[in-house]
Amino acid sequence: MTALDRRMGASWWRALMTAGVTDGDLRGAVRRGRVLSLGGGTYALPGAAPDAVVAARLRGRLTCSSAAKRHGLDLLTDPLVPHVVVPRNHAVDTTDAVVHRAAVPGTGPVVPLLHALVAVLRCLDTVDAVVVVDSALRQGSVRRRSLDARLRGPGSVEARRRLGLADARSGSVIETVARLALRQAGLPVDCQVLIQGVGRVDLVVDGWLVVELDGFAYHSDRDRYRTDRRRTNGLVARGYRVLRFSYEDVMFHLADVVAQVVAVHAAGR
Secondary structure, three states, rough: OHHHOOOEEEEEHHHHHHOOOOHHHHHHHHHHOOOOEEEEEEEEEOOOOOHHHHHHHHEEOHHHHHHHOOOOOOOOOOOOOEEEOOOOOOOOOOOOOEEEEOOOOEEEEEOOOOHHHHHHHHOOOOHHHHHHHHHHHHOOOOOHHHHHHOOOOOOHHHHHHHHHOOOOOOOOOHHHHHHHHHHHHHOOOEEEEEOOOOOEEEEEEOOEEEEEEEOOOOOOHHHHHHHHHHHHHHHHHHHEEEEEHHHHHHHHHHHHHHHHHHHHHOOOO
């Protein structure tokens, strides 16, 4: 059913009626097995996405990290349960979702990107939030000042602090994670620095210690292996110290990564 397709496969009956679906159409589709009646006025296509079904049951819309994922942004971790926004006066008692309460314009199953990012900055932990916002800024999906203008009211001080940590130059999730961790350790870190004769490097600490981060499954082929070595040699020849870390290092052994960078920095150039 086209109306359900437009709503990610699941919807409340009133939204379907607003979209022009008649009771007869709906009953016929259920009878033929093309649409499932889930009870409580909720309908879904077979195989509908679970987060869409939860949002439909709650008469809400996907927001925060759930919406960010639908908008194609990077996440550090997928949400354990959907984030759903409902009207402020809508009574909801559920453990199937993280419930947000706000007035969001529009009627689609997913809130607009700007509203999703505001929810991200207010709701998620700092690193998770900055990963998402870095991704949006990197893609040019939103402007920092547009986000800042929306951060008003309770919780906005912390949300603006997180926004201040975001950087559109960040090249990947692991780069964001490493940058934040190294700055938290008190190190001056710049990202995506252009070095003459070498190209862009991921992170530079204090102007002389280069930290290169090998993304997941990105540096496995032979040509890339040789390129990495040439880059490293070029950096050393120009007086830089170089440390390289893998995706697994950053994602699963971040404390060790930070300790090694801190130790090399403390030893001096």
